[in-house]
Amino acid sequence: MESLFSLNSSSISPFKPLSLETSKSAISTPRNLSSSVCFTAPTSGSAFSSIGFSRAAMSNPNANGNSKPKIVNGDYGYVLEDVPHLTDYIPGLPTFSNPLQDNPAYSVVKQYFVHVDDTVPQKIVVHKDSPRGTHFRRAGPRQKVYFESDEVHACIVTCGGLCPGLNTVIREIVCGLYHMYGVKRVLGIDGGYRGFYARNTIPLTPKVVNDIHKRGGTILGTSRGGHDTSKIVDSIQDRGINQVYIIGGDGTQKGASVIFEEIRRRGLKVAVAGIPKTIDNDIPVIDKSFGFDTAVEEAQRAINAAHVEAESIENGIGLVKLMGRYSGFIAMYATLASRDVDCCLIPESPFYLEGEGGLFEYIEKSLKENGHMVIVIAEGAGQELLSETMKSTQQDASGNKLLPDVGLWISQRIKEFFSKQKKMTINLKYIDPTYMIRAIPSNASDNVYCTLLAQSAVHGAMAGYTGFTSGLVNGRQTYIPFYRIIEKQNKVVITDRMWARLLSSTNQPSFLRDKEVTEDKKEDIAKVKKGEEPENQLMDDGNCADDLIAKKEVRNEDNEWVLI
Numbered sequence: 001m002e003s004l005f006s007l008n009s010s011s012i013s014p015f016k017p018l019s020l021e022t023s024k025s026a027i028s029t030p031r032n033l034s035s036s037v038c039f040t041a042p043t044s045g046s047a048f049s050s051i052g053f054s055r056a057a058m059s060n061p062n063a064n065g066n067s068k069p070k071i072v073n074g075d076y077g078y079v080l081e082d083v084p085h086l087t088d089y090i091p092g093l094p095t096f097s098n099p100l101q102d103n104p105a106y107s108v109v110k111q112y113f114v115h116v117d118d119t120v121p122q123k124i125v126v127h128k129d130s131p132r133g134t135h136f137r138r139a140g141p142r143q144k145v146y147f148e149s150d151e152v153h154a155c156i157v158t159c160g161g162l163c164p165g166l167n168t169v170i171r172e173i174v175c176g177l178y179h180m181y182g183v184k185r186v187l188g189i190d191g192g193y194r195g196f197y198a199r200n201t202i203p204l205t206p207k208v209v210n211d212i213h214k215r216g217g218t219i220l221g222t223s224r225g226g227h228d229t230s231k232i233v234d235s236i237q238d239r240g241i242n243q244v245y246i247i248g249g250d251g252t253q254k255g256a257s258v259i260f261e262e263i264r265r266r267g268l269k270v271a272v273a274g275i276p277k278t279i280d281n282d283i284p285v286i287d288k289s290f291g292f293d294t295a296v297e298e299a300q301r302a303i304n305a306a307h308v309e310a311e312s313i314e315n316g317i318g319l320v321k322l323m324g325r326y327s328g329f330i331a332m333y334a335t336l337a338s339r340d341v342d343c344c345l346i347p348e349s350p351f352y353l354e355g356e357g358g359l360f361e362y363i364e365k366s367l368k369e370n371g372h373m374v375i376v377i378a379e380g381a382g383q384e385l386l387s388e389t390m391k392s393t394q395q396d397a398s399g400n401k402l403l404p405d406v407g408l409w410i411s412q413r414i415k416e417f418f419s420k421q422k423k424m425t426i427n428l429k430y431i432d433p434t435y436m437i438r439a440i441p442s443n444a445s446d447n448v449y450c451t452l453l454a455q456s457a458v459h460g461a462m463a464g465y466t467g468f469t470s471g472l473v474n475g476r477q478t479y480i481p482f483y484r485i486i487e488k489q490n491k492v493v494i495t496d497r498m499w500a501r502l503l504s505s506t507n508q509p510s511f512l513r514d515k516e517v518t519e520d521k522k523e524d525i526a527k528v529k530k531g532e533e534p535e536n537q538l539m540d541d542g543n544c545a546d547d548l549i550a551k552k553e554v555r556n557e558d559n560e561w562v563l564i
């Protein structure tokens with residue numbers, strides 16, 4: 001990163017990097033244009049040009065309050081949850097032919113452009129009489145675009161924690177803009193949201209990004225906190241940026257949503273596109289996040305090591321902590337993939353340590369039967385069991401709760417239990433590969449996935465869509481409105497079949513009492529009957545009423561196994 005910056009700050013670029021100092025001084029940017037200049041006819045090349053308000057008086061007469069969801073209802077319960085478009089608040093924008101139609105690489109493709117009416121259903125498991133349900137706009141290139149190639153001035157920012165594939169997404173946005181749309185001006189924002197107003201920018205070209213997908217991390221740097229909406233939008237306006245690509249998790253997409261609203265309020269011809277990043281896979285609606293497969297794969301190395309250590313010593317316990325603050329997807333998938341794991345603990349599934357049906361009893365039983373065991377624990381699991389003194393009230397700069405190390409805590413508790421009981425001597429090895437699984441480059445399939453997400457985002461912005469996240473829904477690239485991405489977190493549903501598969505693979509107790517399961521199910525079944533979605537979706541197929549009604553074995557209040 002260092003070399004990239006020194007290279008850029010000294011290079012002569014038509015889009016001069018704005019330093020913190022210069023941005024405060026009276027530089028010649030649209031910010032300081034007098035009103036007489038602002039109301040002249042639009043000139044291309046500036047985010048400011050199409051509307052022409054001075055920023056002091058900026059407020060778009062076509063934007064009343066926050067944007068409202070664009071819902072289109074069709075026959076048989078068809079609902080399109082559409083994404084905003086620049087023309088929603090800037091009427092009469094000119095369109096241009098998509099330059100892709102003259103691109104020799106794509107000339108062989110018969111139906112290259114996506115039909116304007118193409119949409120993708122959120123639910124693909126349906127019954128004969130069920131309503132067609134929610135749909136999202138299909139992503140892809142459109143015949144008409146709302147930007148001319150030399151008018152576009154794009155920027156890319158990465159925020160939040162690392163995730164394998166960030167560099168691939170950056171690379172493919174830059175290359176997609178250059179090679180598909182002939183866009184030559186792309187800036188990297190340094191170090192997350194605060195980079196918009198506190199750092200120099202990084203000019204990005206296909207040459208600069210050529211090899212970056214082979215590296216972990218993000219060449220742009222990232223950060224938590226520092227989201228100052230008006231400073232960010234001022235910076236976008238000052239630099240004449242008109243396409244903003246924002247790569248990040250749930251927090252980042254919330255930030256992107258408010259940036260979009262402010263841009264719309266100011267009436268700027270600026271498209272805001274999100275690309276969802278989350279190693280925890282906690283973003284709803286989308287099939288899964290990029291980098292998730294890579295992380296699950298890398299977690300296998302830690303689980304294998306834990307298994308080797310555990311089976312090589314008498315009463316060996318290998319304990320692996322994986323990421324997952326509120327969602328245990330990595331732990332669940334890493335466990336299912338490995339088959340060496342005897343117990344997987346995630347935030348969504350409460351457990352208890354002592355007594356019948358508790359974790360200690362299960363460990364003792366497993367060691368007696370097999371002589372060793374492997375436990376995987378997600379970082380957010382069992383937080384409610386930690387003593388008040390251990391619980392932390394601290395937050396990171398973005399406001400996320402900082403969790404104490406549950407891996408260390410549980411290791412300690414297991415050791416204490418067996419040493420007090422004097423029943424058997426155990427050998428516990430604790431492995432914490434937390435940062436190793438997210439700091440690596442993405443694997444081959446995640447690279448392809450990142451490419452599609454990035455290209456979809458580029459096609460969407462060029463077509464004038466804005467305020468959207470590019471995401472995979474049922475295997476198809478779509479544009480999802482921000483409000484659907486940020487309204488809730490994706491979580492493992494422990495009354496769904498995937499968790500049942502896990503329980504049957506590990507043989508661990510569910511730690512659930514009859515009452516809790518039935519209450520959950522009752523709520524979900526009631527929702528399904530009303531035509532609403534159950535609390536959360538499974539990644540594969542958990543949204544059908546039959547799944548909810550499927551029989552399942554659980555412990556009742558008397559700790560007996562019962563079928564419900």
Ligand SMILES: Nc1ncnc2c1ncn2[C@@H]1O[C@H](COP(=O)(O)OP(=O)(O)O)[C@@H](O)[C@H]1O
Pocket residue numbers: 159160161192193194223224225226227248249250251252253254255256258277397398400
């Ligand atoms: N509600 C919010 N409104 C605006 N910005 C937010 C919000 N939540 C988080 N952000 C910003 O988004 C960025 C990333 O958020 P964070 O929660 O750290 O990571 P992630 O996006 O990976 O979930 C930070 O710069 C943070 O300030």
Ligand SMILES: O=P(O)(O)OC[C@H]1O[C@](O)(COP(=O)(O)O)[C@@H](O)[C@@H]1O
Pocket residue numbers: 159160161162249250251277278279280323324325379396438
């Ligand atoms: O130490 P950091 O950088 O704050 O990251 C730790 C956190 O990052 C995560 O991997 C996910 O973070 P994001 O919200 O950025 O996706 C959590 O599982 C973990 O708690």
Ligand SMILES: [Mg+2]
Pocket residue numbers: 160249250251
């Ligand atoms: Mg997050």
